[in-house]
Amino acid sequence: MTPSPPATADRLAVAAALREIGLLLEVKGGNPYRARAYKRGASAVEALAADLTKLVAEDRLTQVPGIGAALAAQIAELHRTGRSSMLERLRAELPPGILDLVRVPNLSVERVAALHRALGIAELEARGQTLLLHEALQMGELLRAWVAASPHALRVDVAGEARRRTETVDQIQLAVAARDAEAVVDHFLALPQVAAVVERGDGRGHVRLAGGVHASVEAVAPSEHVPTLVRLTGSSAHYEKLQARAQAADLVLSERALMTRRGRRAAALADEAALYRRLGLQYVPPELREDEGEVEAAAAGTLPEDLLEESDVRGLVHCHTHYSDGKHSVEEMARGADELGMEYITITDHSPTAHYAGGLSEDRLKQQWEDIDRAQEKVKVRLLRGTESDILADGALDYPDRILEQLDVVVASIHNRYKMGEDEMTRRLVRAMRLPLFKIWGHALGRYVRTRPPIACRVEEVLDAAAASKAAIEISGEPRRLDMEPRWVRKARERGLRFVISTDAHSVRALQNFRYGVAMARRGWVRKGEVLNALGAEAFREAVRPVQ
Numbered sequence: 434m435t436p437s438p439p440a441t442a443d444r445l446a447v448a449a450a451l452r453e454i455g456l457l458l459e460v461k462g463g464n465p466y467r468a469r470a471y472k473r474g475a476s477a478v479e480a481l482a483a484d485l486t487k488l489v490a491e492d493r494l495t496q497v498p499g500i501g502a503a504l505a506a507q508i509a510e511l512h513r514t515g516r517s518s519m520l521e522r523l524r525a526e527l528p529p530g531i532l533d534l535v536r537v538p539n540l541s542v543e544r545v546a547a548l549h550r551a552l553g554i555a556e557l558e559a560r561g562q563t564l565l566l567h568e569a570l571q572m573g574e575l576l577r578a579w580v581a582a583s584p585h586a587l588r589v590d591v592a593g594e595a596r597r598r599t600e601t602v603d604q605i606q607l608a609v610a611a612r613d614a615e616a617v618v619d620h621f622l623a624l625p626q627v628a629a630v631v632e633r634g635d636g637r638g639h640v641r642l643a644g645g646v647h648a649s650v651e652a653v654a655p656s657e658h659v660p661t662l663v664r665l666t667g668s669s670a671h672y673e674k675l676q677a678r679a680q681a682a683d684l685v686l687s688e689r690a691l692m693t694r695r696g697r698r699a700a701a702l703a704d705e706a707a708l709y710r711r712l713g714l715q716y717v718p719p720e721l722r723e724d725e726g727e728v729e730a731a732a733a734g735t736l737p738e739d740l741l742e743e744s745d746v747r748g749l750v751h752c753h754t755h756y757s758d759g760k761h762s763v764e765e766m767a768r769g770a771d772e773l774g775m776e777y778i779t780i781t782d783h784s785p786t787a788h789y790a791g792g793l794s795e796d797r798l799k800q801q802w803e804d805i806d807r808a809q810e811k812v813k814v815r816l817l818r819g820t821e822s823d824i825l826a827d828g829a830l831d832y833p834d835r836i837l838e839q840l841d842v843v844v845a846s847i848h849n850r851y852k853m854g855e856d857e858m859t860r861r862l863v864r865a866m867r868l869p870l871f872k873i874w875g876h877a878l879g880r881y882v883r884t885r886p887p888i889a890c891r892v893e894e895v896l897d898a899a900a901a902s903k904a905a906i907e908i909s910g911e912p913r914r915l916d917m918e919p920r921w922v923r924k925a926r927e928r929g930l931r932f933v934i935s936t937d938a939h940s941v942r943a944l945q946n947f948r949y950g951v952a953m954a955r956r957g958w959v960r961k962g963e964v965l966n967a968l969g970a971e972a973f974r975e976a977v978r979p980v981q
């Protein structure tokens with residue numbers, strides 16, 4: 434669904450203004466909750482599915498989660514007049530250029546105003562900010578919709594790292610087939626979020642957005658779109674391999690065209706598959722374009738054509754409720770799964786050792802089973818009882834066998850003692866994998882994409898133990914984890930291990946996380962047949978039943 438131009442423009446402009454108010458309030462000091470409320474409001478407006486004009490007209494803004502009465506008044510003013518008296522007042526109170534300072538990493542907001550006065554720094558070199566995959570996909574879709582609203586744009590694709598689904602994204606790149614390339618660039622530069630234009634020319638525009646994220650667009654004639662999209666999608670190593678293939682076939686893959694040596698267009702390319710075909714290759718999905726053997730496999734015709742897709746996932750695995758540290762009830766989570774059209778959901782709250790996360794005692798666990806039974810009567814989705822059991826320091830699990838036996842699913846994860854040495858950690862995990870009950874190794878290496886390195890262990894040794902025992906590997910869609918990395922996923926595949934794509938959802942909204950898990954699985958070349966939650970409910974239950 435492409436929003437109509439005025440509605441999108443309006444929504445984004447309002448969000449940009451709210452974000453600026455939030456930042457200026459923060460710089461100014463005072464009540465930090467107030468500043469945060471404006472930033473949250475900006476995100477809410479950006480993500481708004483409903484029609485803003487209608488919400489304002491019907492006075493229903495406060496029904497949107499994250500928008501209270503004060504914010505609603507500001508939004509209504511912005512929407513009706515295109516101005517915000519509050520924003521104008523704040524801008525007048527604070528020195529110009531102050532927001533650029535705020536966006537410099539490691540410079541705390543509280544210090545910015547003082548620093549500005551003391552040193553007289555008007556502008557700092559603009560440094561880009563890196564996005565996590567889920568942020569990049571959201572931002573990419575926002576920008577895509579904005580550019581697609583230009584009457585001069587015929588087709589808009591998000592390219593670059595976001596399209597390859599890398600864990601972090603440095604720049605949102607758009608490839609556009611245009612009726613009038615320069616007009617599309619003009620439209621792009623008019624985006625309300627643009628803080629500075631870094632570069633423009635030859636159908637290209639590169640900007641820094643409010644918040645520090647870099648974004649660029651390359652608009653070309655429709656006949657040039659496919660080669661441009663392939664180049665902008667990258668990776669550069671993959672692209673260079675394609676250029677070498679072209680050369681071997683007496684062709685030239687140039688920036689915007691596939692040419693014969695004589696400088697004539699080699700073929701009309703309806704889509705990327707046609708370009709790959711012309712180079713004698715199977716189509717390579719974007720997630721695989723990393724020069725990790727995919728070009729060679731595509732040339733040999735051995736690239737898997739049944740890679741996992743989002744629509745293959747039939748059940749949501751690894752979900753928390755308010756029994757431990759989740760936000761919603763069993764029933765709310767189940768209804769969320771119903772709405773996503775899922776066939777089953779596993780409720781896996783924390784075990785007792787994770788006391789800081791409200792880990793469940795045996796009594797509480799049994800109460801939850803009753804709750805699950807009650808919820809089951811109200812929903813279509815099949816509820817499965819499970820746990821995310823801590824792997825203790827010695828490799829044992831947290832509940833006794835007589836409890837584990839009564840569960841449908843056991844996710845086994847490490848939540849403490851991350852800093853063990855490699856030997857000890859490897860022993861701990863090998864022991865856990867060898868336990869004689871079926872377990873899913875949860876967020877395997879415990880990393881957080883930006884903030885915590887993986888645990889130290891000999892991964893292949895643990896995978897060997899898992900493959901020889903009863904275990905499957907979780908591929909976490911939790912966007913801060915995205916664990917395990919594709920290179921390890923491929924090592925697990927080599928050993929014939931099976932996978933589950935998990936959400937690690939702590940709220941209804943986060944049930945959507947499975948999509949990022951699918952992206953990570955594809956990057957690890959995982960095929961549909963290797964994924965347990967691509968099975969129906971009964972077959973899945975059979976496959977993961979702890980006591981088999």
Ligand SMILES: [Zn+2]
Pocket residue numbers: 821846848875876
């Ligand atoms: Zn966990």
Ligand SMILES: [Zn+2]
Pocket residue numbers: 751753821937
């Ligand atoms: Zn969890």
